[in-house]
Amino acid sequence: MLFRILLLFIIGLTSFSCKKSIPGRYISETDTAFSKDIRDVSAKINKDPFNADLYYKRGNAFYYQKLLNDAILDFETAVNLDSNNAVYHFKLGETCLLQDSANPIKTLHHLQKATALKKDFFEAEFSLAKLYLYRQMYDKAIIAFEKLEKQPEYADNAIFFKGMGYKEQKDTLRAMQHFEKVLQLNPQHYHAVMQIASLYAGRADDLALQYYDRALAINEASDEACYGKGYFYQHLGDYEKALAMYDKARLINSAHKLALYNSAFISLARKQYEKCRDLCNTFIQMDENNANAYAMRGAAYEKMGNKKAALQDYNAALGLDPKNRPALTGKQILTGN
Numbered sequence: 001m002l003f004r005i006l007l008l009f010i011i012g013l014t015s016f017s018c019k020k021s022i023p024g025r026y027i028s029e030t031d032t033a034f035s036k037d038i039r040d041v042s043a044k045i046n047k048d049p050f051n052a053d054l055y056y057k058r059g060n061a062f063y064y065q066k067l068l069n070d071a072i073l074d075f076e077t078a079v080n081l082d083s084n085n086a087v088y089h090f091k092l093g094e095t096c097l098l099q100d101s102a103n104p105i106k107t108l109h110h111l112q113k114a115t116a117l118k119k120d121f122f123e124a125e126f127s128l129a130k131l132y133l134y135r136q137m138y139d140k141a142i143i144a145f146e147k148l149e150k151q152p153e154y155a156d157n158a159i160f161f162k163g164m165g166y167k168e169q170k171d172t173l174r175a176m177q178h179f180e181k182v183l184q185l186n187p188q189h190y191h192a193v194m195q196i197a198s199l200y201a202g203r204a205d206d207l208a209l210q211y212y213d214r215a216l217a218i219n220e221a222s223d224e225a226c227y228g229k230g231y232f233y234q235h236l237g238d239y240e241k242a243l244a245m246y247d248k249a250r251l252i253n254s255a256h257k258l259a260l261y262n263s264a265f266i267s268l269a270r271k272q273y274e275k276c277r278d279l280c281n282t283f284i285q286m287d288e289n290n291a292n293a294y295a296m297r298g299a300a301y302e303k304m305g306n307k308k309a310a311l312q313d314y315n316a317a318l319g320l321d322p323k324n325r326p327a328l329t330g331k332q333i334l335t336g337n
Contacts, residue, residue, distance in 0.1 A: 022049035024077030027058075037061045052081035056088055063095060071095050079110070086118035094127050104135055122151055130161060138165050156186040163195065172199055190218045194225065201232050208232050223253040230259065239266045257286055264296055268303075276300040291321035298330055307334055 022045070027034060029043035041058040048054060059074030075092035082088060093110035096103060108131060114124040129144035142165055148158035163178030176199055182192035197211035212229040215222055230245030243266055249259040264279035280297035287293065298313030311334050317327035 022046070023081060024049070024055050025073050035061070035065065038065075050081060052078045052085065052088065055081070056085075056091065059091065059095075063091070068095055068099055072099075084117060086114045086121055086124065089117065090114035090121065090124040090127070093124070093131075097127060097131060104131070107131055108135075122148060122154055126154055126158070129158070133161055133165050133168075136168070138169060141165050156182050156189055156192075159185070160189065160192050160195075163192075167195070167199075172202075175199065188218055190215055190222070193218065194228070197225070197228060201228065204235065221252050223249040223256050223259070226252065227256060227259050231262065234262060234266065239270060242266060255286065257283065260286070261290075261293065261296075264293075268296060268300055271303070273300045273303045277304070289320055291317040291324045291327065294320070295324055295327040295330065299326065302330060302334065310334060 024045070026046070027038065027042040029039045029046060031039065031042075034042070038058060038061050041054060041061060045051070045054045045058065055074045056078040059071045059078065062068075062071035062074060072092065072095050075088060075095060078085070078088040079092055089110040093107050093114060096107040096110070108128075111124055111128040111131060115121055115128060118124070125144060126148055129141055129148060132138075132141035132144060142162055145158040145162040145165075148154040149162075151158075159178050160182045163175045163182070166172075166178060167175035176196065179192045179195045179199075182189050183196075186192075193211055193215045197208050197215060200206075200208035200211060209229060209232060212225050212232070215225040216229075219225070226245045226249035230242045230249060233239075233242035233245060243263055246259040246263045246266075249256050250263075253259075260279060260283050264276050264283060267273075267276035267279060277297055277300040280293050280300065283290065283293045284297070294313045294317035298310045298317065301307075301313060302310035311331065314327040314331040314334070317324045318331070321327075
């Protein structure tokens with residue numbers, strides 16, 4: 001009799017435990033470490049822990065707060081509870097795609113699953129096509145983008161990414177043709193304009209300047225277009241105009257390291273050694289592990305007659321990059337070995 005009572009007690013305890021367990025992440029509705037949106041959905045999850053849509057909704061709340069790891073945990077739970085929901089697979093795959101350290105196999109699986117479960121799921125197909133492109137699966141990417149070209153909502157971007165595929169394969173002629181086709185559909189397509197500018201710049205063609213100006217007309221706060229235009233002027237040897245564009249790029253984005261570095265380089269070339277030193281100081285504060293910045297500051301110090309500081313910078317550069325050519329040459333000149 002006692003054995004039966006104990007057995008019933010254990011069964012009841014196990015049943016109670018199962019009812020209380022939840023399949024996904026538990027978040028208390030009173031945990032103020034999370035936003036009110038997260039807490040509100042968590043309260044519903046805690047009352048209905050096997051509702052896949054609630055995890056999906058909380059995952060979306062995390063997603064829009066840019067908390068991607070948290071979002072992925074909830075999207076995974078939603079998929080585990082309802083593996084036949086194409087939207088859950090898509091959102092999980094798309095969020096994985098946005099991560100810097102994305103798992104391409106996992107991302108590919110869920111995006112392919114989404115497109116298999118739902119016919120004409122163009123949003124998922126577009127993400128899958130981009131993933132093919134990122135993974136250099138060019139044949140699959142081009143086929144996928146060609147399908148999306150037929151959809152007005154995706155046409156311009158599908159053609160653009162198809163052009164990027166050709167550009168990555170060094171087929172610049174077809175790439176240019178696709179970028180120009182994008183502009184026929186959407187004259188305000190900033191990225192297509194920038195790609196055309198870049199291709200012309202690579203040919204040292206002055207048309208690049210027109211397209212950089214066109215990009216700035218679309219987005220006047222584009223540090224990328226300012227830098228590209230400045231870099232083009234720099235290669236033409238027009239340092240004054242180059243510096244003006246680099247200054248504009250840095251005004252838009254004070255952390256634009258390339259504009260800063262090239263401004264220092266031009267200052268050195270123009271024998272403005274103190275300015276070069278000051279710009280290098282700013283650059284090194286932003287990136288203390290850049291050997292070229294130390295080498296350039298060393299060269300500025302050397303020209304200013306401060307051989308001790310120059311040698312320190314050359315040694316610092318070589319400590320980061322033992323094969324750094326400017327630092328090796330500068331040190332050899334100063335020490336004679």
